[in-house]
Amino acid sequence: MIITETTVREQIVATADRLFYAQGYNLTGINQIVEEAGVAKASLYYHFPSKEDLCVAYLQRRAEKWSAKLQKFLTGTNDPRECIIKCFECRSEYLIENNYSGCSYIRIIAEMPQRSKKINQRAILNKEGQRRFFIEKVKELKNTSGISTVDLANIIFLLFDGSTMQSQVYRDIAPVKNAIKALKVLI
Amino acid sequence: MIITETTVREQIVATADRLFYAQGYNLTGINQIVEEAGVAKASLYYHFPSKEDLCVAYLQRRAEKWSAKLQKFLTGTNDPRECIIKCFECRSEYLIENNYSGCSYIRIIAEMPQRSKKINQRAILNKEGQRRFFIEKVKELKNTSGISTVDLANIIFLLFDGSTMQSQVYRDIAPVKNAIKALKVLI
Amino acid sequence: MIITETTVREQIVATADRLFYAQGYNLTGINQIVEEAGVAKASLYYHFPSKEDLCVAYLQRRAEKWSAKLQKFLTGTNDPRECIIKCFECRSEYLIENNYSGCSYIRIIAEMPQRSKKINQRAILNKEGQRRFFIEKVKELKNTSGISTVDLANIIFLLFDGSTMQSQVYRDIAPVKNAIKALKVLI
Amino acid sequence: MIITETTVREQIVATADRLFYAQGYNLTGINQIVEEAGVAKASLYYHFPSKEDLCVAYLQRRAEKWSAKLQKFLTGTNDPRECIIKCFECRSEYLIENNYSGCSYIRIIAEMPQRSKKINQRAILNKEGQRRFFIEKVKELKNTSGISTVDLANIIFLLFDGSTMQSQVYRDIAPVKNAIKALKVLI
DNA sequence: TATGAATGAGCATTCATTCAT
DNA sequence: AATGAATGAATGCTCATTCAT
Numbered sequence: 001m002i003i004t005e006t007t008v009r010e011q012i013v014a015t016a017d018r019l020f021y022a023q024g025y026n027l028t029g030i031n032q033i034v035e036e037a038g039v040a041k042a043s044l045y046y047h048f049p050s051k052e053d054l055c056v057a058y059l060q061r062r063a064e065k066w067s068a069k070l071q072k073f074l075t076g077t078n079d080p081r082e083c084i085i086k087c088f089e090c091r092s093e094y095l096i097e098n099n100y101s102g103c104s105y106i107r108i109i110a111e112m113p114q115r116s117k118k119i120n121q122r123a124i125l126n127k128e129g130q131r132r133f134f135i136e137k138v139k140e141l142k143n144t145s146g147i148s149t150v151d152l153a154n155i156i157f158l159l160f161d162g163s164t165m166q167s168q169v170y171r172d173i174a175p176v177k178n179a180i181k182a183l184k185v186l187i
Numbered sequence: 188m189i190i191t192e193t194t195v196r197e198q199i200v201a202t203a204d205r206l207f208y209a210q211g212y213n214l215t216g217i218n219q220i221v222e223e224a225g226v227a228k229a230s231l232y233y234h235f236p237s238k239e240d241l242c243v244a245y246l247q248r249r250a251e252k253w254s255a256k257l258q259k260f261l262t263g264t265n266d267p268r269e270c271i272i273k274c275f276e277c278r279s280e281y282l283i284e285n286n287y288s289g290c291s292y293i294r295i296i297a298e299m300p301q302r303s304k305k306i307n308q309r310a311i312l313n314k315e316g317q318r319r320f321f322i323e324k325v326k327e328l329k330n331t332s333g334i335s336t337v338d339l340a341n342i343i344f345l346l347f348d349g350s351t352m353q354s355q356v357y358r359d360i361a362p363v364k365n366a367i368k369a370l371k372v373l374i
Numbered sequence: 375m376i377i378t379e380t381t382v383r384e385q386i387v388a389t390a391d392r393l394f395y396a397q398g399y400n401l402t403g404i405n406q407i408v409e410e411a412g413v414a415k416a417s418l419y420y421h422f423p424s425k426e427d428l429c430v431a432y433l434q435r436r437a438e439k440w441s442a443k444l445q446k447f448l449t450g451t452n453d454p455r456e457c458i459i460k461c462f463e464c465r466s467e468y469l470i471e472n473n474y475s476g477c478s479y480i481r482i483i484a485e486m487p488q489r490s491k492k493i494n495q496r497a498i499l500n501k502e503g504q505r506r507f508f509i510e511k512v513k514e515l516k517n518t519s520g521i522s523t524v525d526l527a528n529i530i531f532l533l534f535d536g537s538t539m540q541s542q543v544y545r546d547i548a549p550v551k552n553a554i555k556a557l558k559v560l561i
Numbered sequence: 562m563i564i565t566e567t568t569v570r571e572q573i574v575a576t577a578d579r580l581f582y583a584q585g586y587n588l589t590g591i592n593q594i595v596e597e598a599g600v601a602k603a604s605l606y607y608h609f610p611s612k613e614d615l616c617v618a619y620l621q622r623r624a625e626k627w628s629a630k631l632q633k634f635l636t637g638t639n640d641p642r643e644c645i646i647k648c649f650e651c652r653s654e655y656l657i658e659n660n661y662s663g664c665s666y667i668r669i670i671a672e673m674p675q676r677s678k679k680i681n682q683r684a685i686l687n688k689e690g691q692r693r694f695f696i697e698k699v700k701e702l703k704n705t706s707g708i709s710t711v712d713l714a715n716i717i718f719l720l721f722d723g724s725t726m727q728s729q730v731y732r733d734i735a736p737v738k739n740a741i742k743a744l745k746v747l748i
Numbered sequence: 749t750a751t752g753a754a755t756g757a758g759c760a761t762t763c764a765t766t767c768a769t
Numbered sequence: 770a771a772t773g774a775a776t777g778a779a780t781g782c783t784c785a786t787t788c789a790t
Contacts, residue, residue: 008754024298026213030781040755042783047753051781101300109356110297111211113288127356147372155369158362159342162349169296169314175345182342185334185373195771217764227772229766234770238764382750398672400587404785414751416787421749425785475674483730484671485585487662501730521746529720529743532736536723543670543688549719556716559708560746569775591760601776603762608774612760754788762780769772 009047011037013057020058021101025111052116055108059122062104069094080140081187084156085180092176095167102168106161131157141187155186196234198224200244207245208288212298239303242295246309249291256281267327268374271343272367279363282354289355293348318344328374342373383421385411387431394432395475399485426490429482433496436478443468454514455561458530459554466550469541476542480535505531515561529560570608572598574618581619582662586672613677616669620683623665630655641701642748645717646741653737656728663729667722692718702748716747
């Protein structure tokens with residue numbers, strides 16, 4: 001049955017996503033994942049050669065969830081300045097919805113300083129995707145700030161990561177609001 | 188003998204500091220600490236009731252190291268604008284010296300989302316200390332940006348954490364340089 | 375298609391033979407066999423009800439390989455004394471060719487003390503075949519040693535197994551050479 | 562209490578010895594050992610860094626048991642020829658007492674073709690000890706066989722290992738008896 | 749005949765912590 | 770103040786086997 005077939009793998013990723021994001025990667029054991037996913041341990045290892053590979057799938061999934069949410073948020077908005085601000089507002093909502101769990105990518109890197117190649121690749125890929133988004137939007141702006149386009153985008157990116165991280169620290173969206181205040185000065 | 192007593196405790200904290208910061212808290216086992224510190228496991232538990240308490244000592248030690256470094260960096264500088272920029276330059280140096288290991292506080296929170304009271308307290312204490320530093324310096328500025336003093340300090344703080352974190356991600360100080368570029372526009 | 379059918383089975387046995395002999399039976403997993411054989415796990419279990427049955431096929435294959443090699447070695451030799459010595463020389467060559475992996479039968483028994491009936495049967499069958507070879511050759515000898523024919527054959531058989539085993543231990547054919555020296559005294 | 566302290570380690574080695582020898586190294590799990598020894602798993606790993614190290618202790622123990630038995634067997638015998646024969650008779654008794662489990666060293670090598678350095682060292686050490694025993698005794702003989710002393714010792718050694726191994730295969734001491742028959746011709 | 753997917757039981761090893769001395 | 774020894778629980782992962790198709 002195709003339904004069942006899809007379900008086991010999907011169930012594993014969904015559970016891993018939930019637990020890794022809520023508890024952290026290292027504090028979440030394979031045991032807990034398979035238990036809560038309701039599958040056999042060997043089934044997990046059939047689909048994912050190692051916990052690390054499951055982590056990559058988790059990170060990918062997080063990126064997709066965020067992308068989908070952002071896309072929906074931006075629908076109908078054309079003004080680049082508005083888009084950038086909406087991106088931060090979207091972040092705010094995302095953080096509230098996800099119990100202030102911060103950025104999955106940044107957290108993985110914080111957890112695993114000597115991170116594996118697979119995970120590092122996936123993380124950099126995502127971060128660069130975010131940076132590209134800001135660069136594209138800034139390019140569309142009439143940039144009168146005297147800062148170069150790329151520099152401005154990078155600064156916005158710093159505010160994005162900084163506020164995401166601080167919102168986890170304080171379990172509050174105030175840092176994101178502060179970042180938006182900065183945006184209103186910068187762009 | 189007080190000398191010996193101090194030495195063992197000190198040896199434990201120094202080793203824990205090194206390993207927690209380099210490898211991450213969860214990836215560093217008590218075994219490795221006592222082995223590399225050259226002390227008995229039970230000695231560690233004599234001085235620290237739990238790994239968590241050792242973690243608090245580690246965080247405190249990190250804060251002290253950073254403070255000392257910053258103080259030295261700021262010696263002779265009176266201009267608040269200069270002080271803030273120097274703080275970021277100090278960060279840059281700190282990150283290079285410490286193999287781009289980022290901020291110990293942020294990393295602990297990234298690792299342990301449901302963090303313990305002790306650790307949480309210690310982390311917030313440190314973060315608030317950093318924020319206070321920026322607030323004080325901004326107060327001394329002739330702030331003509333149209334943003335309130337506290338808001339401006341908070342934005343600088345966002346750039347501080349954002350650039351610290353991104354420098355760990357990219358293993359490069361470019362993000363700190365970008366933050367300094369932002370400072371030069373904002374203050 | 376019969377061709378395909380034979381090929382898959384053959385591929386499985388060939389791979390199992392190679393791995394069991396090189397790595398040992400217990401250290402070789404079904405996973406590795408099917409991977410290196412390039413077949414599905416369920417295909418293996420279609421042809422062999424269990425790992426044990428695959429082991430029996432492996433042992434049989436080893437016996438056939440040895441027999442074929444010995445037969446070629448003995449071609450043209452009629453003198454029974456010469457035949458026995460050639461058998462040891464053949465062993466020497468076999469061990470070198472097979473990276474000093476010893477006797478598959480003896481190793482299986484060393485690995486599985488409470489061996490299964492199937493495997494035991496197959497092993498004893500082979501060992502008795504080897505003993506019979508020596509008995510037949512000794513019968514053809516003008517035995518003037520004062521030892522009975524069967525006893526003499528059994529002693530030669532001891533030298534055969536002893537030297538095969540020791541050559542694995544030392545990864546050297548010296549033990550086989552020593553056995554041949556003994557033969558030259560005994561027969 | 563010294564008694565308790567000694568007991569745990571001793572209990573572990575004794576159990577490992579019994580199980581490794583009876584069931585084989587690879588077929589005996591750490592779980593079974595700690596269960597039957599009545600100790601915690603972590604206690605085993607406190608005393609032995611790995612299963613491999615436990616294996617080395619097992620091999621050493623086997624050697625000591627055999628040595629002690631042989632020594633007792635040889636007490637009062639001075640004639641070297643008699644000593645060699647008694648060594649085989651001792652083997653016969655040893656095999657019966659130990660349920661025809663063969664030679665622990667040879668079996669370990671049969672199980673682990675790519676054996677570890679530690680285990681290999683220990684195994685070779687033991688085998689060379691056995692060979693030395695035969696060499697020493699043969700030197701004391703009035704050797705009139707026309708074979709060199711070392712060659713003769715090596716041949717006896719082949720008979721020793723061959724008969725030990727075959728007695729495991731057949732679960733019978735007949736092979737050892739055959740070896741003794743050979744001795745009576747050779748020396 | 750062949751296979752992709754699933755499984756329960758087991759693997760060797762490490763975890764943070766505690767106890768007796 | 771310091772330690773060697775002991776522990777229960779959990780770690781990530783692999784085992785031989787089976788099922789549905």
